[in-house]
Amino acid sequence: MLEIASEGIATGTTSQPKEHPMAHLVSIDDVDMRYGGADGTLAVSGLTMRVGKGDFAAVVGPSGCGKSTLMKLVTGLHIPQVGTVIVAGQHVTQPISIVGMAFQNPTMLPWRTTLENILLPLEIVEKHRHRLRANKKEYIEKAEHLLELVGLKGFGAKFPWQLSGGMQQRANLCRALIHEPELLMLDEPFGALDAFTREELWCVIRDLHAAQGVTIVLVTHDLREAAFLADKIFVMSARPGRILKEHRVPFERPRDLEIMYESRFNDLVHQLHGEIAQARVTA
Amino acid sequence: MTIATENSTATPAIAKQPARINWVKAAPWLFTLGMFLFWEMLVRGLGTPVTILPAPSRIFQAVVQYWSPLLKNSAQTLFTTTLGFGLAVVGGLAIGLFIGWSKTIYAGLYPIMIGFNAIPKVAVVPILVIWFGIGTIPAVITAFLISFFPIVVNVATGLATIEPETEDVLRALGAKKLDIMLKVGIPRSMPYFFGSLKIAITLAFVGSVLSETVASNYGLGNMMASAQSQFNVPLVFAGLLALAVEGIAMYSLMAFIERRMTGWAHRSTMAN
Ligand SMILES: Nc1ncnc2c1ncn2[C@@H]1O[C@H](COP(=O)(O)OP(=O)(O)OP(=O)(O)O)[C@@H](O)[C@H]1O
Numbered sequence: 001m002l003e004i005a006s007e008g009i010a011t012g013t014t015s016q017p018k019e020h021p022m023a024h025l026v027s028i029d030d031v032d033m034r035y036g037g038a039d040g041t042l043a044v045s046g047l048t049m050r051v052g053k054g055d056f057a058a059v060v061g062p063s064g065c066g067k068s069t070l071m072k073l074v075t076g077l078h079i080p081q082v083g084t085v086i087v088a089g090q091h092v093t094q095p096i097s098i099v100g101m102a103f104q105n106p107t108m109l110p111w112r113t114t115l116e117n118i119l120l121p122l123e124i125v126e127k128h129r130h131r132l133r134a135n136k137k138e139y140i141e142k143a144e145h146l147l148e149l150v151g152l153k154g155f156g157a158k159f160p161w162q163l164s165g166g167m168q169q170r171a172n173l174c175r176a177l178i179h180e181p182e183l184l185m186l187d188e189p190f191g192a193l194d195a196f197t198r199e200e201l202w203c204v205i206r207d208l209h210a211a212q213g214v215t216i217v218l219v220t221h222d223l224r225e226a227a228f229l230a231d232k233i234f235v236m237s238a239r240p241g242r243i244l245k246e247h248r249v250p251f252e253r254p255r256d257l258e259i260m261y262e263s264r265f266n267d268l269v270h271q272l273h274g275e276i277a278q279a280r281v282t283a
Numbered sequence: 284m285t286i287a288t289e290n291s292t293a294t295p296a297i298a299k300q301p302a303r304i305n306w307v308k309a310a311p312w313l314f315t316l317g318m319f320l321f322w323e324m325l326v327r328g329l330g331t332p333v334t335i336l337p338a339p340s341r342i343f344q345a346v347v348q349y350w351s352p353l354l355k356n357s358a359q360t361l362f363t364t365t366l367g368f369g370l371a372v373v374g375g376l377a378i379g380l381f382i383g384w385s386k387t388i389y390a391g392l393y394p395i396m397i398g399f400n401a402i403p404k405v406a407v408v409p410i411l412v413i414w415f416g417i418g419t420i421p422a423v424i425t426a427f428l429i430s431f432f433p434i435v436v437n438v439a440t441g442l443a444t445i446e447p448e449t450e451d452v453l454r455a456l457g458a459k460k461l462d463i464m465l466k467v468g469i470p471r472s473m474p475y476f477f478g479s480l481k482i483a484i485t486l487a488f489v490g491s492v493l494s495e496t497v498a499s500n501y502g503l504g505n506m507m508a509s510a511q512s513q514f515n516v517p518l519v520f521a522g523l524l525a526l527a528v529e530g531i532a533m534y535s536l537m538a539f540i541e542r543r544m545t546g547w548a549h550r551s552t553m554a555n
């Protein structure tokens with residue numbers, strides 16, 4: 001398991017300068033996205049970024065700079081007016097189902113149990129929906145395995161409103177993972193959590209990434225979270241958002257939570273903090 | 284059974300509990316009883332003639348005296364009302380889903396619906412009589428016309444207020460409009476739908492009785508109209524009493540169905 005992970009990172013690091021275009025799972029080129037017609041809000045402008053296959057990318061930036069917009073552009077929920085978004089070699093012109101998405105506030109459906117909520121993507125995604133009825137048992141096993149992974153074993157039969165906020169966010173994560181997406185988009189998934197639960201879930205995500213080789217794009221306000229989890233950190237400017245700087249996180253994997261108390265970790269966080277503060281002022 | 288086992292295991296302090304009166308449970312009965320008592324005393328105290336306001340005792344007397352026609356006409360009214368209401372449920376659900384389907388349809392049909400709903404239904408009954416003659420059919424249709432509007436509005440509202448984030452989660456998976464409607468829109472609008480049934484059933488009674496009063500030879504509306512022309516005021520009030528009982532019964536049934544079908548909506552809002 002760990003060998004696969006370190007291999008993935010090794011190829012990522014060695015092919016750093018000017019990678020082959022096919023190596024990128026996500027390429028965004030010179031994208032402008034404006035909400036609400038010609039004189040609406042310009043959310044992002046001249047946005048260019050690339051995420052390699054198997055990479056763990058984090059996006060940080062001032063509030064309202066267009067991070068959620070970026071997520072929606074990649075998943076095809078919004079189509080940009082200018083520029084191109086290419087995911088897995090495909091020009092994105094409509095929502096694509098190789099992505100799993102988790103939003104900041106867990107959007108669980110209150111009339112379904114947690115397990116049924118987690119199975120929801122399988123009822124939608126073309127690849128699975130026709131197999132679901134016949135292979136129900138296998139899928140339920142998979143969902144229960146995911147629940148166990150995030151520490152929710154035995155909570156599948158509970159309704160979302162019987163879970164705490166943190167538990168709902170964990171279930172939300174399971175739902176984003178159930179259809180084995182190639183690309184996992186996480187928009188501040190640990191926003192409303194206490195520090196300890198958050199660290200616990202960081203480790204869950206870290207291990208998932210290591211074990212399954214999934215590509216992850218994480219939007220976050222928490223710079224320590226970005227530094228702990230990611231291989232690459234993108235710093236965005238204030239609105240209209242574009243990428244100001246791209247950091248390569250040098251820490252070796254597997255990473256331990258202890259790394260956060262090392263000085264090189266703090267130096268990186270400090271540097272990121274300075275850049276975002278700068279971006280806010282120059283807005 | 285359960286009470287017996289509870290008592291046997293309970294400590295003496297808890298065992299006293301069943302003796303205490305649950306005032307909240309008893310309140311509806313006590314208040315109804317109080318209302319009738321107050322009414323009785325008022326009529327007796329003021330000496331109001333029976334042709335203006337009969338005392339409850341006189342009304343109950345009329346209920347006993349005319350039980351057979353009361354029962355027959357009540358059954359007829361209940362029949363026309365539930366039939367009209369049933370049509371309104373089917374039609375209201377269908378039109379509500381249709382309207383909630385797209386913003387354009389919503390925008391286009393909403394003013395028409397409002398205008399339609401603003402027409403006093405009593406003005407429609409003569410037209411129905413021209414088309415269908417007097418009797419059961421115009422009563423059913425009037426009950427339908429008056430009660431389907433709240434159902435339509437509630438279902439459409441439930442569909443139109445899907446949280447964009449929930450929709451995004453599904454759309455990001457490649458969900459079509461129909462998927463979103465089936466997985467989110469319809470389950471989500473069910474609490475609105477079942478909530479509207481309580482309003483709709485009481486309105487359905489208004490419609491059917493209205494039509495029976497002006498254009499029928501059957502039903503409580505017709506019975507009350509003819510009792511009134513014979514100055515049989517206690518029978519008129521007995522008819523009203525029968526309507527009130529039917530209304531409360533149907534309302535409770537709808538409230539019960541609502542609780543059974545959409546318990547999650549109550550509990551999930553309570554949890555927040
Ligand atoms: N649906 C929308 N309609 C109009 N404007 C929008 C819409 N969504 C976002 N915006 C605007 O686009 C800009 C970027 O929004 P976005 O949600 O991408 O920011 P963000 O970086 O995710 O912010 P935060 O960190 O606070 O979540 C904001 O100024 C916002 O006002």
Ligand SMILES: [Mg+2]
Pocket residue numbers: 067068069187
């Ligand atoms: Mg956001």
